[in-house]
Amino acid sequence: MSEHLLEVQNLRTSFVTGGGIVQAVRGVSMYVDRGEFIGIIGESGCGKSVSMLSVLRLLDDNAAVKADRIEFDGIDLQKQTRKSMRKILGRQIGMIFQDPMTSLNPLYTIGNQLTEPLCYHLKISKADARKEALNMLETVGINEPEKRLKQYPHELSGGMRQRAMIAIAMSCRPKLLIADEPTTALDVTIQAQIMELMAELKTKFTTSTILITHDLGVIASVCSRIMVMYGGKIMEQGTAGDIFYRPRHPYTEGLLRSVPGDGSGPKEKLIPIPGSPPDLMNPPAGCPFAARCKKAMKICGLAMPGLVDVAEGHKCACWLLYSRASGNREV
Amino acid sequence: MAKKIDMFPAVPEPPYSMSDPAIPEELFTDLPEEEKFSEQINRPSISYWKNAWMKIRRDKLAMIGLVFIILMILFAIFVPMFSPYTYEQQDHSALYQPPSAQHLMGTDMFGRDQFTRIAYGARISLTIGLVSAAVNMVIGALYGGIAGFFGGKVDMVMMRVVDVFASVPSLLYIILIMLFLGSNLRSILIAICLTYWFGTARQTRAQILSIREQDFALAAKVTGETDLQILVRHLIPNSIGPIIVSVTFLVPSAIFEEAFLSFIGIGITVPVASWGTLANDGMKVMGMYPYLMIFPALAISLTMFALNFLGDGLRDALDSRLKK
Amino acid sequence: MQDRVLLDVQHLKMYFPISGNGLLHRKTVPLKAVDDVSFSIIEGHTFGLVGESGCGKTTVGRTILKLYEATGGKIVYDGRDITAMTEKEYFPIRREMQMIFQDPMTSLDPRQTVNEIIGRPLMLQKLVSSKKERDERVQELLHMVGLKKDHANRYPHEFSGGQRQRIGIARALGLNPRFIVCDEPISALDVSIQAQVINILGDLQEKMGLTYLFISHDLSMIRHISHRVGVMYLGHIVEVADVEELYTSMRHPYTQSLMSAAPIADPEIAAASKRIILEGAVPSPLNPPSGCPFRTRCRFATDTCADRMPELKDVGGGHLVACHNML
Numbered sequence: 001m002s003e004h005l006l007e008v009q010n011l012r013t014s015f016v017t018g019g020g021i022v023q024a025v026r027g028v029s030m031y032v033d034r035g036e037f038i039g040i041i042g043e044s045g046c047g048k049s050v051s052m053l054s055v056l057r058l059l060d061d062n063a064a065v066k067a068d069r070i071e072f073d074g075i076d077l078q079k080q081t082r083k084s085m086r087k088i089l090g091r092q093i094g095m096i097f098q099d100p101m102t103s104l105n106p107l108y109t110i111g112n113q114l115t116e117p118l119c120y121h122l123k124i125s126k127a128d129a130r131k132e133a134l135n136m137l138e139t140v141g142i143n144e145p146e147k148r149l150k151q152y153p154h155e156l157s158g159g160m161r162q163r164a165m166i167a168i169a170m171s172c173r174p175k176l177l178i179a180d181e182p183t184t185a186l187d188v189t190i191q192a193q194i195m196e197l198m199a200e201l202k203t204k205f206t207t208s209t210i211l212i213t214h215d216l217g218v219i220a221s222v223c224s225r226i227m228v229m230y231g232g233k234i235m236e237q238g239t240a241g242d243i244f245y246r247p248r249h250p251y252t253e254g255l256l257r258s259v260p261g262d263g264s265g266p267k268e269k270l271i272p273i274p275g276s277p278p279d280l281m282n283p284p285a286g287c288p289f290a291a292r293c294k295k296a297m298k299i300c301g302l303a304m305p306g307l308v309d310v311a312e313g314h315k316c317a318c319w320l321l322y323s324r325a326s327g328n329r330e331v
Numbered sequence: 332m333a334k335k336i337d338m339f340p341a342v343p344e345p346p347y348s349m350s351d352p353a354i355p356e357e358l359f360t361d362l363p364e365e366e367k368f369s370e371q372i373n374r375p376s377i378s379y380w381k382n383a384w385m386k387i388r389r390d391k392l393a394m395i396g397l398v399f400i401i402l403m404i405l406f407a408i409f410v411p412m413f414s415p416y417t418y419e420q421q422d423h424s425a426l427y428q429p430p431s432a433q434h435l436m437g438t439d440m441f442g443r444d445q446f447t448r449i450a451y452g453a454r455i456s457l458t459i460g461l462v463s464a465a466v467n468m469v470i471g472a473l474y475g476g477i478a479g480f481f482g483g484k485v486d487m488v489m490m491r492v493v494d495v496f497a498s499v500p501s502l503l504y505i506i507l508i509m510l511f512l513g514s515n516l517r518s519i520l521i522a523i524c525l526t527y528w529f530g531t532a533r534q535t536r537a538q539i540l541s542i543r544e545q546d547f548a549l550a551a552k553v554t555g556e557t558d559l560q561i562l563v564r565h566l567i568p569n570s571i572g573p574i575i576v577s578v579t580f581l582v583p584s585a586i587f588e589e590a591f592l593s594f595i596g597i598g599i600t601v602p603v604a605s606w607g608t609l610a611n612d613g614m615k616v617m618g619m620y621p622y623l624m625i626f627p628a629l630a631i632s633l634t635m636f637a638l639n640f641l642g643d644g645l646r647d648a649l650d651s652r653l654k655k
Numbered sequence: 656m657q658d659r660v661l662l663d664v665q666h667l668k669m670y671f672p673i674s675g676n677g678l679l680h681r682k683t684v685p686l687k688a689v690d691d692v693s694f695s696i697i698e699g700h701t702f703g704l705v706g707e708s709g710c711g712k713t714t715v716g717r718t719i720l721k722l723y724e725a726t727g728g729k730i731v732y733d734g735r736d737i738t739a740m741t742e743k744e745y746f747p748i749r750r751e752m753q754m755i756f757q758d759p760m761t762s763l764d765p766r767q768t769v770n771e772i773i774g775r776p777l778m779l780q781k782l783v784s785s786k787k788e789r790d791e792r793v794q795e796l797l798h799m800v801g802l803k804k805d806h807a808n809r810y811p812h813e814f815s816g817g818q819r820q821r822i823g824i825a826r827a828l829g830l831n832p833r834f835i836v837c838d839e840p841i842s843a844l845d846v847s848i849q850a851q852v853i854n855i856l857g858d859l860q861e862k863m864g865l866t867y868l869f870i871s872h873d874l875s876m877i878r879h880i881s882h883r884v885g886v887m888y889l890g891h892i893v894e895v896a897d898v899e900e901l902y903t904s905m906r907h908p909y910t911q912s913l914m915s916a917a918p919i920a921d922p923e924i925a926a927a928s929k930r931i932i933l934e935g936a937v938p939s940p941l942n943p944p945s946g947c948p949f950r951t952r953c954r955f956a957t958d959t960c961a962d963r964m965p966e967l968k969d970v971g972g973g974h975l976v977a978c979h980n981m982l
Contacts, residue, residue, distance in 0.1 A: 043848075
């Protein structure tokens with residue numbers, strides 16, 4: 001058994017679309033350790049959600065997934081059948097999606113949707129499942145759990161629905177929780193509630209969590225390790241401190257600089273990253289960020305740099321880190 | 332046929348790697364601004380219709396349907412023109428001939444050439460299908476468009492009228508119309524046109540209502556377009572796709588309706604032959620001369636299949652929003 | 656230069672009739688999307704309107720542009736009361752009051768090319784006299800928002816979100832507006848693109864003296880771009896102040912919790928900051944609480960709050976607060 005809970009090596013995912021093949025994920029390797037709370041940050045279309053859905057084999061038929069290795073808790077996920085995958089999802093791996101309204105089934109009550117996986121996965125009786133469901137609803141901070149069990153998703157507010165979703169995802173005490181933009185569809189005050197809850201659950205259960213988001217603010221406070229994705233590749237990874245205070249990749253730097261500061265200083269002009277993300281139907285040969293990078297060199301357009309260690313646990317893929325580049329250019 | 336698509340285009344081995352000690356110094360100079368193409372769009376510009384056509388072309392079933400319909404139209408136009416027989420010409424020396432070189436689909440109880448009669452039937456069926464679809468599209472789209480666009484009370488009254496008409500079984504109207512106007516092609520057409528536009532009207536109204544709420548309709552208003560301009564320039568062009576799809580599905584229904592009416596004996600009358608009457612005649616002698624039943628039945632069902640395949644393909648191509 | 660009020664909104668009310676059930680007797684319940692909202696914007700300034708979804712901020716913007724017919728109150732633009740103007744009377748003013756929409760996917764007609772999208776309003780408002788002139792102006796506008804000439808013949812779906820939003824800005828700019836309602840113009844965009852759009856808006860304001868009503872739920876962006884900010888909750892403005900005043904000495908409990916809930920993109924500051932987590936969710940505007948709309952979630956709520964709605968009171972320096980127990 002490997003020491004990592006989830007290990008993915010050289011993951012590639014492509015989609016067939018009207019216009020051609022979109023290479024959404026282009027060689028992503030990552031791991032999650034037990035009890036770890038990691039974050040994947042990137043803009044829309046960078047492949048952050050797709051890479052996770054590929055790992056869980058939840059993509060539609062028009063997608064093709066290839067990887068050297070996808071191992072979860074000693075199980076090779078690529079070898080699983082649809083049926084055995086179903087046993088793992090929900091039981092060992094829980095998922096929370098962006099929009100709780102579309103991921104909850106509108107035809108069933110919250111109670112139904114909470115107890116069903118409990119009965120299916122844990123093989124416990126209906127009465128026990130109900131008890132556990134009540135317990136779970138209380139854990140995620142839903143008031144009047146008795147009443148909520150009988151309600152349908154549309155009767156709950158957005159924040160409540162997301163809580164219910166979390167309750168369902170956590171009900172079987174999965175080893176891994178994948179939260180895909182769990183707060184994006186919610187209002188700021190509700191966002192804060194949900195992030196608080198996720199942080200609480202992290203300490204309460206020893207579940208590993210992968211938080212996928214585009215929001216620097218959401219990821220800053222909870223994640224111990226962060227991966228920055230761009231154009232279907234991982235550009236930089238490291239601790240929250242590495243990423244926020246010692247970023248080495250120009251993209252990470254650009255991201256941090258394009259949000260306004262806390263406003264305490266004088267009003268400075270924002271420094272945007274010019275241009276638009278690359279079209280993954282025709283991905284560039286070199287670094288996907290080269291076209292928008294202020295520090296781009298000729299080599300950046302030719303070849304994609306590999307991830308190199310810049311410090312303990314801090315990796316970055318940028319030609320500026322090449323021994324001879326750093327000599328004559330400021331990083 | 333299409334070759335298997337390579338989902339993972341091979342990544343060319345990068346010319347240099349990070350561990351390479353001897354990368355030319357020159358490559359570590361600034362990438363010139365003009366070589367940064369981040370705002371460039373590499374894809375060819377395709378309009379909605381071009382994109383739809385590309386999608387249909389990739390849809391095998393829809394293409395088969397389309398080709399079949401075109402062949403059927405050619406068949407209906409040219410076979411009666413060049414056939415040595417006419418649909419009503421009887422030949423008492425050749426009754427109930429099985430299919431042969433002379434009579435490709437055999438002859439019926441009066442010695443009429445079935446191949447020619449089916450081609451005539453195709454004329455009738457296709458005319459009914461296409462004309463009723465066109466008429467329904469115009470009436471339905473206009474009616475539904477007006478209701479959806481004006482909304483409020485106008486919409487309420489117009490749609491209740493549709494509800495009332497649609498709630499009476501269409502067969503009742505059709506039989507009534509047949510009684511008054513006689514059993515012929517014209518009255519079948521009128522009957523079908525009068526009963527089929529409700530669906531189109533409802534659908535158009537729903538389309539217009541939903542598009543009217545889209546931001547681009549608001550944007551048009553903000554920039555000073557009048558309501559009528561918004562209807563003509565934004566609402567109709569954006570709802571035309573789904574309307575065409577629903578009308579495409581009307582064609583097979585109309586053709587089938589005619590075949591059904593003729594089959595039960597209230598449609599086209601002898602000696603004119605439609606597929607429905609042919610099938611009806613054939614059914615009577617099905618045990619002895621199965622080909623008299625099989626060919627018209629095949630004509631009907633294959634055409635239905637083809638039109639439905641085409642309709643499905645059109646729906647996939649037109650109904651969904653343009654995706655990347 | 657004397658500060659001149661360009662837009663003055665007085666006691667604006669926008670109720671939507673929501674029909675209840677019943678076959679013959681349709682009961683209509685008013686949905687009070689905007690209830691007695693007043694503020695004014697100085698020419699060349701940006702007024703930020705912040706609040707959570709459903710608070711009525713978008714409705715305010717749309718009512719000002721006469722996309723909805725106001726239920727009550729007055730909208731005075733450039734000294735003229737536009738509230739009761741007919742479509743015909745308003746037509747020449749329409750050009751001056753433009754809008755940038757939230758979702759760049761739906762705000763551009765998918766069947767039209769960029770040239771048509773940007774050029775059509777120019778023809779309508781007779782700002783150009785020939786097709787050739789129109790094409791030139793479109794190119795010029797595309798250039799202003801950082802897009803290329805050959806983009807003019809493309810369709811919206813071929814662009815990325817940020818590019819589309821810039822097309823939307825170019826469409827609004829083409830009419831030489833003086834006032835633009837920016838309705839969540841960045842919330843559908845990626846972080847790296849948001850700054851592009853904000854900077855374009857800022858540059859244009861500087862160059863052309865534009866006045867913005869900037870509607871957003873992003874507090875840090877609002878702070879960055881606005882001169883004065885109004886906080887909305889359930890159809891009411893609960894606090895208005897100049898931007899620095901509001902962010903440093905907020906007086907309304909809702910403003911305070913909203914600010915503290917905003918995510919901070921800095922792990923250490925985030926860890927150090929104390930959050931006031933609000934309980935529950937925003938009540939339905941169909942059935943708002945009596946008195947102060949915020950009292951159901953307020954830590955300081957008293958009986959007075961349930962009895963009557965607090966008035967917006969000036970606490971000095973143009974800082975208005977509607978609260979019985981202000982901080």
